[in-house]
Amino acid sequence: MGNQEKVSFLKDKAKELRKTALTMIHEANSGHPGGSLSAADIMAALYFYELKLDPQNPSWYERDRFVLSKGHVCPILYSSLILRGFMDKKEIYNLRKFKSILQGHPDMKKTPGVDISTGSLGQGLSTAVGMALGLKRDGIGSRVFCLVGDGETNEGQIWEAVQTAVKYELDNMVIFVDNNRIQNDGFCDEIMPVLDLKDKFQAFGCETYRIDGHKMEEIVNILDQIRGRRNKKPIVIVASTVKGKGVSFMEDVPKWHGVAPNDEEFEQALREIEEGLK
Amino acid sequence: MKALREAFGDELLELAKEYPELYVIDADIGKSCKTTEFQARFCKQHVNVGIAEQNAAGVAAGLATLGKIPIVSTYAIFGSLRMCEQIRQEICYPNLNVKVMCSHGGLTPANDGASHQAIEDMGVMRTLPNMTVIAPADYYSARNLVRKAVEMYGPVYMRFTRDAFPFIYDENIQLEIGKANLLKEGNDIAVIASGEIMSVAINACEALEKEGINARLLDMHTIKPLDERAVVEAIEECGALITVEDHNIINGLGSAVAEVMAECGKGRLKRIGVRDKFGESGPYEELLASNGITVEEIVKSAKELLK
Numbered sequence: 001m002g003n004q005e006k007v008s009f010l011k012d013k014a015k016e017l018r019k020t021a022l023t024m025i026h027e028a029n030s031g032h033p034g035g036s037l038s039a040a041d042i043m044a045a046l047y048f049y050e051l052k053l054d055p056q057n058p059s060w061y062e063r064d065r066f067v068l069s070k071g072h073v074c075p076i077l078y079s080s081l082i083l084r085g086f087m088d089k090k091e092i093y094n095l096r097k098f099k100s101i102l103q104g105h106p107d108m109k110k111t112p113g114v115d116i117s118t119g120s121l122g123q124g125l126s127t128a129v130g131m132a133l134g135l136k137r138d139g140i141g142s143r144v145f146c147l148v149g150d151g152e153t154n155e156g157q158i159w160e161a162v163q164t165a166v167k168y169e170l171d172n173m174v175i176f177v178d179n180n181r182i183q184n185d186g187f188c189d190e191i192m193p194v195l196d197l198k199d200k201f202q203a204f205g206c207e208t209y210r211i212d213g214h215k216m217e218e219i220v221n222i223l224d225q226i227r228g229r230r231n232k233k234p235i236v237i238v239a240s241t242v243k244g245k246g247v248s249f250m251e252d253v254p255k256w257h258g259v260a261p262n263d264e265e266f267e268q269a270l271r272e273i274e275e276g277l278k
Numbered sequence: 279m280k281a282l283r284e285a286f287g288d289e290l291l292e293l294a295k296e297y298p299e300l301y302v303i304d305a306d307i308g309k310s311c312k313t314t315e316f317q318a319r320f321c322k323q324h325v326n327v328g329i330a331e332q333n334a335a336g337v338a339a340g341l342a343t344l345g346k347i348p349i350v351s352t353y354a355i356f357g358s359l360r361m362c363e364q365i366r367q368e369i370c371y372p373n374l375n376v377k378v379m380c381s382h383g384g385l386t387p388a389n390d391g392a393s394h395q396a397i398e399d400m401g402v403m404r405t406l407p408n409m410t411v412i413a414p415a416d417y418y419s420a421r422n423l424v425r426k427a428v429e430m431y432g433p434v435y436m437r438f439t440r441d442a443f444p445f446i447y448d449e450n451i452q453l454e455i456g457k458a459n460l461l462k463e464g465n466d467i468a469v470i471a472s473g474e475i476m477s478v479a480i481n482a483c484e485a486l487e488k489e490g491i492n493a494r495l496l497d498m499h500t501i502k503p504l505d506e507r508a509v510v511e512a513i514e515e516c517g518a519l520i521t522v523e524d525h526n527i528i529n530g531l532g533s534a535v536a537e538v539m540a541e542c543g544k545g546r547l548k549r550i551g552v553r554d555k556f557g558e559s560g561p562y563e564e565l566l567a568s569n570g571i572t573v574e575e576i577v578k579s580a581k582e583l584l585k
Contacts, residue, residue, distance in 0.1 A: 061344075108343070108372050116343055117372040120363060126333045127368055130340020130348070134301075137322055138344070157364075160333035168325070 006049070007216045013083070014044035014216070018246050018273045020079035020092060026266040028096040031104070034256040036076040038180040038213070038241040039147060045219040046145060047080035050227075055085035058112040064142050065115045065131045069124025070149035070178065071105040072258070078102050078111070086113035122155025124148070125175065129165045132173040132234075143172045151183025154192045159204065162234070166205035169232040175206070177236065178213065180243035186254045201236040213239025246273045279445065282438035282474060283381035285420035286351070287312025293428050294320045300428065301341050301348040303327060305334045310440075311351040311381045331356045335364035335376070342374035347428060353387070354380035354437045358399030369433050370408045377427050378403075383413065383437030384473060384524030385557050385565045392556040395565075396437065400472075401529025403435040404502045410455060411502040412436040413473035413523075418447040419459075423499060426455050441562065443474045446497075456500045458508035464494035467580050468512035471522040472498045472531040475571065479522045482576035491580055501531050509538045513545035518583035520548045520576060524566070527551040548579040 018040045025031035047053075052064040068077045075095060082091055087101070094100040101110045105119025115131070118124040128146035135142050152158060165173055177197050185191045194200075202208045209226075211218040219239075226235050243257070244250025247269040261269055294300050294316060302313050304326040317324040327334045331352055338348035350357065357380035369376045380399070387394040403411045410432060414420035420438055427434040434455075446461070453459055458470070462483055471479035476497060483493040494516055496508055512519055519539065521532040532549030539545045552569050566572060 065343075116339065117368065120367040123332075123336050123364055123368055126336020126364070127340035127343070129333070130337035131343060132340075133325065133337065134341045134344040134346055157330075157332045157336070160327070160330035161336065163330070164325075164327050164333060164337060167328075 007220060010044050010048055010216050010220065013048045014041045015273055016083055017044055017076060017079045019270055020083065021075035022261065022266065022269050024075045024078065024092055024095040025260045027093050029260045030096055031075050031260055032072045032258045033261065034182065034243040034250060035070060035073040035149060035178065035180065037245045037247065037250065038243045039073055039076050039178045040245065041214050041216055041219060042147065042176050042178070042239055043076050043080050045216065045223060047084050049220065050223045051145065052142065053084070055113070058086060062140055062142050065128070065144040067116055067124045067128040067144065067146040068106055068118055069128070069146055070121065070152050071118030071124065074106045077106060077114070081111070081113040121149070121152045122157040125158055125161040128173060129161050129170065132165065132170040133168050136170060136172050143174060145174045145176065147176045147178060150177055150179045150181065150194050150197060151188055153177070153194050153197060162201065162204045162206065165234040170234045171230045171232050173234040174226065175234060175236045177238045178241050179238050180241040182243040182252070182254050182257065184257050198238045201238070205233065206236040207231065207233040208236045208238065210238045210240065213241035214245055246277060248272055248277055279442040280417040281440060281442045282414060282417060282420040283312045283440060285417045286379055286381070286424055286438050287315060289421040289424040290316045291319065293425060294323060297347060297428060299346045301325065301346050303334045303338050303348055303350045305329060305331045305352045305356070307352060313351050331360040332364050335361040336368050338376045339368035339372070339374050342376050347375055347377070349377040349379050351379055353382040353394060354396030354399045355382065355394055358396060358402050358435065362402060365433070366406055370406045373408045373432060375431050377434045377436070379424065379436045379438070381438045382440045385552070385562060386439040386441055386474065386524070388562040388565055389559050391559040395557040397526045397552045397557065398529070399437060400501055400525050400531070401533065404529065404534065408433055409502065410434045410500065412455065412500050414438070414499050415473060415476035415497050416443055416446040418445060418449055418451050419453055419499060422451050422453050423455065426453065430455060437473070439474045444477045446476055446480065453499060456503045456505060458505040459497040459499065460494070461497050462493065462495035464492040465515050466492045467518045467520065467584060468494040468496065468516040469520045469522060469576065470496045470498050470509070470512065470531065470535055472501055473524050475522050475524045478566070478571065478573060479576065482573045485573055485577050486580055489577070491584065493580065498531055501534050504534045504538065506538050509535055510542055513539060513542050518546045520550060520579055520583070522571065522576060523551040524571065525551050526554055528554055546583050548583055550576060550579065
């Protein structure tokens, strides 16, 4: 695939992920659309371009790992796993239902392809560090990707985990920060200013980048650039994103952190995603 | 006499030879927790995350997803409380094979004062689904139980003592997790104890013997899963029970036994342990005495129960 074709393919996948995630949330009548949409382009690039996985064998030891530290946006993870063939498509309608394999927050024991249970913010990154450390010591070339929210960096444990990743030179680790500038109660700047996260991770000793988290070209470029890189530093990619990206009435609106769209809003959202906002 | 934390350090060296997947995760108190020799000899299986217990639990969980057997080593107060939510979310909920093994259990870090005395650890850990909770009584049983904990699959919380305590067993002791060990036969009353406080319980049973009271003594090293059968048998055959623990009487061994007794609908019980109050700096024996955790108190309680 040429670069342009690749990007166009991934953009289409991101659209599908957005629509699938919103369908799940609408069907469940609960969930977190805002952060699911802000992470959609990164997730499309990871699951349809970068991650070394085998949907037929989710526990393949030499696979790459993915940790959704901001576990509440699992609809976008579940969508990725479903479209990637880890689960039957009918699971789209089972999010948060009783006895479902798709819990309100990721459960590694119930959902094929989920590498670790998450949901309590700040904790996923530590588990990613443990995975990267063990894989590195075993001499296995797999990498560990972790998606962290910007609000999530309020948690002190994030910085505990980063210190350990730096100490043990975990250059098999890639941390994406979904820098959508909104947390549960409102804008980060009002609730708890996170300042420049690239600077912060840099100061802790990581190799850091900032990209536009909605420009597929940039996401693909950075993934190409860091692939195979092993310079004894964990890599942090701070992605500037928009919460609710792709749906006009959700974009940059804090209330869409954790509410489901009604029927009308859902129809409009699907239409806007399909047609693409200008 | 030997400290139980020494047992942990010594058994780790044996286990590491047999289990290449064993990892020890320290949080800057490896010297106190007796893991330094392990670190020196098995550095590829050792991690020190610094003063960051919450992260230690998460790192352990991540390692466990790879099939490793991580042991987080810290003080009981931090291992049970500072790490509590991380243990719940990332270890117990996904039922990962992580062990949390802690020195400085109960009132044994006596001089350090209340901030370091873990009087709630066993109880807090007991409420977490999938968790096994253990307090060995002496050096040799601690070594055996550390081994058994590594041999079994699933989360385990275990506490050791900072200081030396008398030997109760010898190196040949074989215990079973979840099964009480009968230390002394008797049918007049049953004393059920857990942890290093066992030496007080043994002395109390001897004192009772002198007064013509034949006490049964059970080493309930595992408070979860509790050996309910042993408790019910004690209720059936002795009627009266005394629990002895270096832990708050709320939610620890005493509560666990009381729950079984209540559902049993018969029997009488006296819980001896920390009386729901914080400790302070001072000699261990004084701290015990201020909570009535003494031979005299056990004897007195036995007589009252038998009235």
